[in-house]
Amino acid sequence: MIPFSEVLKVSFKALMANKMRSFLTTLGIIIGVAAVIAAFAVGRGANKVIDDQIAMFGSNFMYIFTERSAVGSSTPPRYLTVADAEAIERECSGIEAVAPVVETNIQAVYGAANWAAEVVGSTPGYSVVRDYRVEQGRGLLASDVRAAAKVCVLGRTVADKLFEGEPPVGKVIRLRTVPFLVIGVFETKGQAMGGWDQDDFVLVPLSTAQRRLTRNANTGRVGNIMVKGVSMKALDYLDVQISDLLRERHRIRPGQQDDFAIRNISQILDARRKATQVMSILLGSIAAISLVVGGIGIMNIMLVSVTERTREIGIRMAVGAKAADIRRQFLMEAVTLSLLGGAIGILLGMASAHGLAKVMESPPIFGAGVIALSFAFSAIVGIGFGFYPAWRASLLNPIDALKYE
């Protein structure tokens, strides 16, 4: 049997004798593989972005905020209040946690260290809704909120900036002039997309924030209300329940517009994820079709090649090539073609993934598995569609082949 390297050399030479034709033949494979690579890379990149966003907000997340510019309303909007949040938690079903939130930016001071932190005033529900876990100490308790205790839980970044390695729990920091006892530190959630630091905040009881840090103590006004549903499905009817409840509480007459808005974040993200999947499937189908068409192209050109080189086959047989030698030679040509196409396709796919990713605003993610798989797939296409022409070549009768004009 002829060594593999020799067969490869002969095949490569034959392909190089017809460069243009070889290139055009591989075009189908090139496009197919490029589509596979691009689809996977872009799809995975987009999914990563969405997963990050889901992790950032917390799962089954929705939030409600005041719609300041409600059109057609003569009366100014009623702001969302703690009472609204309590009503939602009490009367709506399918809720895991509710967190009314006020947010403000305040300089936090500990000793000589100070740090401009986002201060979040909320209830124990906040860490549940946003999926923050306590790493040291404890989280907020309902009793802290009831007593308007001057306590706080630090995000990882704030703890690092103020304490620089010192254990923060039990220490006292100042927010504006008010001293707050650090009762806990949250586990890090890292950076969200765009480099936004999710650990750069201080959580204090809502009541304390309202009384000491903002001027909304009497109205009970909050910035927004965050809700975590028990499931993605629960968000569907929670949406309607909350809307009905708040309209009633805010005394909005039928026909009048809401003075609040509900953002069903998790569902929006879920829809986006599904859209990405559809796109991936679509590109994947194009890839599959293209690979098959490419394979047929290879088969076609190999059949032409076998016919053109009938005499060569005859000569090779006359000097001692066995059927298997001929078969292997032509099969190798087909596989070389498809693998070359696969390699070019991988590069092209990577390039177009980068281009597509710019449009989609998510960096592509390349997996070694996908690249290996595309390469293997090209080889399979080459073998699959190259076999028939190669088999035909090996069946030629040397006498007839030698006489072929």
Next chain:
Amino acid sequence: MALIDLIDVRKSFPMGDGELEVLHGIDMKVERGEFVAMMGPSGSGKSTTMNILGCLDAPTSGRYILDGQDVADLDRDELAAIRNAMIGFVFQGFNLLPRTTALANVEMPMLYAGVKAKERHVRAQEVLERMGLGDRMHHDPSQLSGGQQQRVAIARGIVNRAPILMADEPTGNLDSKTSDEIMKLFQELNEKEGITITLVTHEPDVASYAGRVVHFRDGLVTSDEPNKAKRGASA
């Protein structure tokens, strides 16, 4: 024992409903070291006999003993192995691979014999130099004259050290001067290297270089005689 021994070889081809027998029982022996010319008009069966001798085709019936082995019933791959080891071919149309250097053309039979790349290279070079083509080794067939191409083909035929060289109208595409050169080359290979040569031709002039002439007519051997007027290498 004869190197080549055809015993009552018949060959028929399917034709319409029935079969057409073109060889009606050929008996022919070729001893080691002989130079035999096979002559006859077209349709006489000489080429069909040559194909069978060359293990390119199998007889319909009869026996073909090649170097003590009955090859009549061998399959395609076994025949390919025998061709590779025992027989070199020289054709009228040269039949070199196009766009392939003389050197690579000569290396090809050794490729199928499993000879290592380096040895292939050395042996092909040697043989081409012996054929007077030392300075043409890296030329494609299209850059070579007819005589040079035929010499590359002869080099290819003997490079595997096959004991038999079979030539089918080897001078058919050559002018008379070049024909003479090629025929002298055959004679030299036969006399100096002891290579057994069978040659198909319809030109008495070409056949006159052989030591023995076999005439074919209508699928039968009509005469088989030593060539008394053999032309010498010096002639």
